[in-house]
Amino acid sequence: MRVTLGGIMRFSSFEVASGDQGPEVRVWGDADVLVVSAPLPGVLRARLFPEARANTLGFPRLSAKRSFALRPDLPMGAPLTATEEGSEVLIVGDGLSLRLDRVTGAWRVLTGSGESQRVLIQAHSWSGEAPTQRPALDAERFNLRRTRLNLDAPDGAMYLGFGERVGPLDKRGMHLTFWNTDCFPHHTETDPLYVSVPFTTVVQSGQAHGVFVDEPWRMEVDVARAHPNEVRWASSGPELDVYVLAGPRPADVLRRYADLTGYAPMPPLWALGAAQSRWGYRTADDLRAVIQGYRDRNLPLDSVYVDIDHMDAYKVWTVSCANFPDLSAFVKEAGAQGVKLVPIVDPGVKVEAGYDVYEEAARGDHLVRTARGDVLVGEVWPDPAVFPDFTRPEVVTWWAGRHKFFADAGIQGQWNDMNEPACFSLRQPRETEGKTLPYDARHGTRTHLEVHNAYANGMSEASRLGYAKFSPNIRPWVLTRAGYAGIQRHATVWTGDNTATWSHLALSLPMIQGLGLSGIPFAAADVGGFAGDTTGELLARWYQAAVGYAFLRNHAALGTADQEPWRFGEAVTDVIRAALELRYRLLPHLYTLAHAATRTALPVLRPLALHWPADEDAAREDTQYLLGEGLLVAPVLRAGHRRRLVYLPAGRWAAVFNLSQFGPVHAGGQHVVADAPLDTLPLYLRAGTALPVTEAAPHTTSACWARLTWLIHAAPDGFVGQLYEDTGDGHAGGRLTRLVGERQGERLTIRREADGSAGTFEQRETLHVLGLGPVREVQGAASFATESGVLRLTLPAHWQTVTLTLEPGEDGADAGVDANPTA
Numbered sequence: 001m002r003v004t005l006g007g008i009m010r011f012s013s014f015e016v017a018s019g020d021q022g023p024e025v026r027v028w029g030d031a032d033v034l035v036v037s038a039p040l041p042g043v044l045r046a047r048l049f050p051e052a053r054a055n056t057l058g059f060p061r062l063s064a065k066r067s068f069a070l071r072p073d074l075p076m077g078a079p080l081t082a083t084e085e086g087s088e089v090l091i092v093g094d095g096l097s098l099r100l101d102r103v104t105g106a107w108r109v110l111t112g113s114g115e116s117q118r119v120l121i122q123a124h125s126w127s128g129e130a131p132t133q134r135p136a137l138d139a140e141r142f143n144l145r146r147t148r149l150n151l152d153a154p155d156g157a158m159y160l161g162f163g164e165r166v167g168p169l170d171k172r173g174m175h176l177t178f179w180n181t182d183c184f185p186h187h188t189e190t191d192p193l194y195v196s197v198p199f200t201t202v203v204q205s206g207q208a209h210g211v212f213v214d215e216p217w218r219m220e221v222d223v224a225r226a227h228p229n230e231v232r233w234a235s236s237g238p239e240l241d242v243y244v245l246a247g248p249r250p251a252d253v254l255r256r257y258a259d260l261t262g263y264a265p266m267p268p269l270w271a272l273g274a275a276q277s278r279w280g281y282r283t284a285d286d287l288r289a290v291i292q293g294y295r296d297r298n299l300p301l302d303s304v305y306v307d308i309d310h311m312d313a314y315k316v317w318t319v320s321c322a323n324f325p326d327l328s329a330f331v332k333e334a335g336a337q338g339v340k341l342v343p344i345v346d347p348g349v350k351v352e353a354g355y356d357v358y359e360e361a362a363r364g365d366h367l368v369r370t371a372r373g374d375v376l377v378g379e380v381w382p383d384p385a386v387f388p389d390f391t392r393p394e395v396v397t398w399w400a401g402r403h404k405f406f407a408d409a410g411i412q413g414q415w416n417d418m419n420e421p422a423c424f425s426l427r428q429p430r431e432t433e434g435k436t437l438p439y440d441a442r443h444g445t446r447t448h449l450e451v452h453n454a455y456a457n458g459m460s461e462a463s464r465l466g467y468a469k470f471s472p473n474i475r476p477w478v479l480t481r482a483g484y485a486g487i488q489r490h491a492t493v494w495t496g497d498n499t500a501t502w503s504h505l506a507l508s509l510p511m512i513q514g515l516g517l518s519g520i521p522f523a524a525a526d527v528g529g530f531a532g533d534t535t536g537e538l539l540a541r542w543y544q545a546a547v548g549y550a551f552l553r554n555h556a557a558l559g560t561a562d563q564e565p566w567r568f569g570e571a572v573t574d575v576i577r578a579a580l581e582l583r584y585r586l587l588p589h590l591y592t593l594a595h596a597a598t599r600t601a602l603p604v605l606r607p608l609a610l611h612w613p614a615d616e617d618a619a620r621e622d623t624q625y626l627l628g629e630g631l632l633v634a635p636v637l638r639a640g641h642r643r644r645l646v647y648l649p650a651g652r653w654a655a656v657f658n659l660s661q662f663g664p665v666h667a668g669g670q671h672v673v674a675d676a677p678l679d680t681l682p683l684y685l686r687a688g689t690a691l692p693v694t695e696a697a698p699h700t701t702s703a704c705w706a707r708l709t710w711l712i713h714a715a716p717d718g719f720v721g722q723l724y725e726d727t728g729d730g731h732a733g734g735r736l737t738r739l740v741g742e743r744q745g746e747r748l749t750i751r752r753e754a755d756g757s758a759g760t761f762e763q764r765e766t767l768h769v770l771g772l773g774p775v776r777e778v779q780g781a782a783s784f785a786t787e788s789g790v791l792r793l794t795l796p797a798h799w800q801t802v803t804l805t806l807e808p809g810e811d812g813a814d815a816g817v818d819a820n821p822t823a
């Protein structure tokens with residue numbers, strides 16, 4: 001219990017001091033400490049340490065914290081001021097201020113000043129407990145809600161993000177746990193899952209701010225469920241490390257979060273191509289047959305994933321000689337067909353005398369221990385198995401060194417699984433929360449309860465370090481199942497073991513969108529569903545929905561029905577081929593979005609909430625998504641449906657279904673009905689947008705597009721488009737092109753502005769422009785023609801400017817607008 005001294009202020013002293021991360025304001029009383037700093041513009045950090053006197057040494061100074069989330073090169077924070085105002089302490093940082101009531105300990109964070117001042121966060125209570133002295137080793141001695149913070153949840157505020165979660169985009173009304181869990185199968189109500197990111201973007205009246213609680217400890221957050229107007233955080237650790245991030249737009253919050261925790265590195269182009277996987281492909285011959293299956297049917301394919309059967313007796317960093325007699329030769333063979341291999345790596349190390357990985361780990365003291373101090377032994381695929389302690393830097397370095405094995409074989413991508421960590425059972429049985437290690441297992445001086453959620457970050461950091469060391473000229477592609485905040489610096493996430501059901505197809509969109517809003521821009525779900533038998537219709541619709549997933553992997557569990565694209569007859573194969581070709585046509589745009597993600601943290605697959613937070617219909621819509629601000633995807637997510645309702649946000653939207661037809665144009669701010677027979681993916685292009693696309697290909701080669709078409713939906717004042725190009729891999733620079741159309745009266749000037757270089761290659765560019773009306777004259781194009789309202793321009797090499805003279809009086813942009821097609 002917290003002790004409050006009658007009549008005495010909870011906070012009686014404060015000072016401005018110099019902390020490990022820069023200037024900080026320390027406020028303390030008899031027991032509690034609050035330390036405020038300004039790590040970045042528009043970001044305020046408040047370390048809340050109730051009962052600090054009983055919990056720490058050096059009171060009121062708090063010891064430095066090692067964060068798994070923050071980027072390692074975070075600059076020193078900015079200066080702050082602290083003044084006394086009546087019963088409050090006012091702390092002013094870089095863009096945000098904090099007011100603490102010295103009597104009650106309540107505090108709030110404000111943005112702006114004077115008239116425009118707004119309260120972002122109101123914390124009305126926070127409390128904690130001293131450590132208990134009970135010596136027992138059982139899980140009960142852990143107080144899972146040791147430190148608590150209650151924040152105001154104003155009516156109407158939406159809470160987005162929180163990492164990997166089921167349910168709708170807005171988590172208001174849910175109780176969420178941060179404890180990475182291998183749960184199989186998960187359902188539409190299951191919580192927690194594999195990834196813990198204690199970060200939310202709060203949207204209220206169209207304005208956004210963020211709250212990030214940087215604690216890898218087991219935590220819970222009750223998002224206005226137990227109390228309709230409170231968000232209640234509870235940690236099993238002794239403090240809460242809270243970052244408040246200013247908006248005003250959701251995109252600003254996301255950028256500030258990435259400034260703090262890091263940006264995802266640029267993926268190689270091939271990782272954006274089609275991928276085939278299955279738990280059950282055992283041998284090189286199995287994979288040969290898969291690749292052949294794709295090539296025989298003219299289905300694009302860029303990678304195959306190689307599941308646990310590649311190992312010798314599930315020993316990590318080995319390959320079964322029987323299944324893969326010559327791994328490097330097979331990597332080359334697949335490479336010659338444009339296909340990369342992505343092997344799985346599990347953290348569990350088999351206990352076996354003479355097995356070098358085990359021997360090294362044991363000798364180097366790299367393993368997780370029990371509370372008693374012995375090496376902890378459990379069972380995973382290898383049995384018995386021990387667990388490298390990836391929370392310690394020296395273990396990360398050791399594991400990174402192990403990647404030489406795959407790097408030398410020419411492997412460029414890796415799939416880190418089971419890193420919650422998953423553990424099926426323990427040699428010395430103990431109660432655990434989910435199939436993992438016990439709370440009191442030891443990671444150096446820390447307990448598992450404290451670092452469980454961060455386990456996967458170290459494992460994937462090692463992968464990135466390993467490939468950087470052994471294959472410095474490529475961009476490694478690292479996939480992880482588990483993760484904590486900051487995981488995006490090392491790996492991207494797939495959503496784990498979903499099922500081959502329509503509800504999981506639908507669920508994939510809010511899950512991926514939620515991960516995107518949690519700083520992980522390249523997340524995706526297994527296409528077709530992992531568990532259970534898929535059907536042709538479900539698989540076809542899933543491929544359509546996945547046209548805009550950041551990566552596109554068909555994966556299935558052992559023992560389920562085959563689900564390669566050709567397993568359901570030719571009609572379904574044709575639909576899937578068309579979806580894959582659409583994907584490959586979109587690659588210039590998707591690759592540009594990927595590049596943008598590495599700089600802005602905006603995800604590839606975006607919720608409408610990101611760009612239209614003030615429009616409630618848009619903000620709550622999670623059956624559709626955006627690829628950039630101008631392309632809206634509305635896949636059919638239900639069995640038997642051949643039409644769907646689509647919400648179009650503000651603007652004018654041209655139907656560009658399958659990217660093969662142009663029109664009609666709808667006014668936004670309304671629902672429209674899309675006709676979508678099985679072979680149709682409803683897509684809409686917003687007026688003002690130029691979308692770069694290319695031609696379909698059997699596999700990717702370079703992201704310098706030899707054939708480029710800009711699909712343009714001209715707004716009355718013009719349009720703009722972006723294109724990022726480079727060689728598709730490696731670290732050489734790229735070229736960013738802006739295509740700008742500016743209309744003044746009857747004249748439309750189209751300019752191409754390029755920045756950077758992408759080497760010399762021949763590019764054949766065409767523009768397809770909708771929304772112009774009749775054209776009288778064209779200057780600067782090689783040729784042009786108008787066909788059913790779309791102007792097609794072919795451009796000469798290295799063109800800079802094209803000028804169009806339009807027929808006067810025609811407002812082409814309004815032609816064919818369907819103001820309310822549902823009426």
Ligand code: MIG
Nearest residue numbers: 279307308344417496497557
């Ligand atoms: O206990 O490696 O989520 O994608 O196929 C199951 C076998 C282990 C779980 C992964 C799944 C993978 C499977 N793995």
